[in-house]
Amino acid sequence: MTDNRPEIPQEAFDWYDDYAHGGMDRRTFMKKLTGLVALGYSMSVLTGALLPNYALAEQVSFNDSDIYATYETFDSPDGHEKGRGYLVKPTAGNGPFPVVLVVHENRGLNPYIKDVARRLAKAGFMAFAPDALFPVGGYPGNDDQGRELQRGLDRQKIEQDFLAAARFLKAHPLSNGKLGAVGFCFGGYIVNFLAAVDSALLSAGVPFYGTPAAKSLRANITAPLMIQLGELDERVNKTYPEYEQDLKKAGVDYIIHRYDNAKHGFHNDSTARYDQANAELAWQRTLDFFSQHLQTA
Structure with missing residues (x-):
């Protein structure tokens, strides 16, 4: 493109x-x-x-013959009771598949994030992208409204919803039991949170420009992490020197990639923040990382 x-x-x-x-x-x-x-x-x-133009973000069509997409609900007793997400699996093979949770930004399950889930399925993973806005009717079709809706929800309940979604996906009948997570901005924070709140949950995490989990939780992290940062993203980048020290102290297998001249949101191909060369490199690295850590012997 x-x-x-x-x-x-x-x-x-x-x-x-x-x-x-x-x-x-x-x-x-x-x-x-x-x-x-x-x-x-x-x-x-x-x-x-x-502002986003989601017509630019469709790299894999919803009716691509290599994938099959549905919506699935899951229980979230410590969150908003029920959650819902976009589940996409490859049509080739009957599973089990390596599985990846896809976590949206701070505005709900928009078309860009759904396309990311389809890209993963096209690459051979089963992907699940929950919508934090399900308790209030789901993503409203407008990012400004979505942002306001998400801001109005209880942050701790949202975190519990994504934790429940991760456990739902890992235990899915078509899962091979190896769970990865990728998230963007707020979703990057959620990936860091999931790795920290339950040390046995993730087999690999890829946070894109997301802030770290609470300092009190970081010693729990055992999953390998690939951290994707944009050079020009000062707000997020200033949180990483301390986080990196904590990862080293915990003995975490991690790598940080900082992309030259890349802005916050550089992977999002629906806005002018998109940096095609860096986004494609970061995405290939993400797929390779998941292939390395989510396959069964």
Whole structure:
């Protein structure tokens, strides 16, 4: 896929990151963008580049003959009682399959994350992408609304929902018992959390630009981790020096990849933050990492 979207000043991406993570309201964000209009940018170009266009994110069609997708529910007694997610498996073979939990950003199960699940199934894994917004009706089709809905939910119950989803997937009749997890932004945090809260749960974790789990939990981590960071993502990157020391102290098998000139969200191909070369490299590394750690003998 060729990326022909316009070059946008880095400060605009920083504002969007602040806005997307609750540090700035929409009115302030739009006011700041208006200031760039005086420099020659049109508002439509700015918002078109910064806000997602999910038509750009479909790399694997929902009706691709190599995959089969359904929606599955699971019990979450310590969370919101019930959860629901998008389950995608390869059509080749009857299993068991290596399984991967896919964890969305802070706005629910949007089309980009569903496509990531399909990409994994296309590569031979069974993938499950839960929707944290299921208790309030599911992803609403709009990221702004999704972000507000997720912000209104109890954070600890969301964490328990993803923990229940991970256990559901690992125990699935088509699972080979080896569970991986990949997540983006908030989802990257959840991958770190899952590795820390239950040391026997994951066989491999790949957090993309997600903050670490609570310091009190980090000594529990035993799963191998591949951490994917963008060089320009100052907000997340500043949390990693201490986390890396804790991983070393716990003897965790980990590797950190920092991608040159990559922004927060560089894997998300629905926005101008997307960095095709780095995203493709990071994704191939992710697939190779899961292939290494999730296959049975």
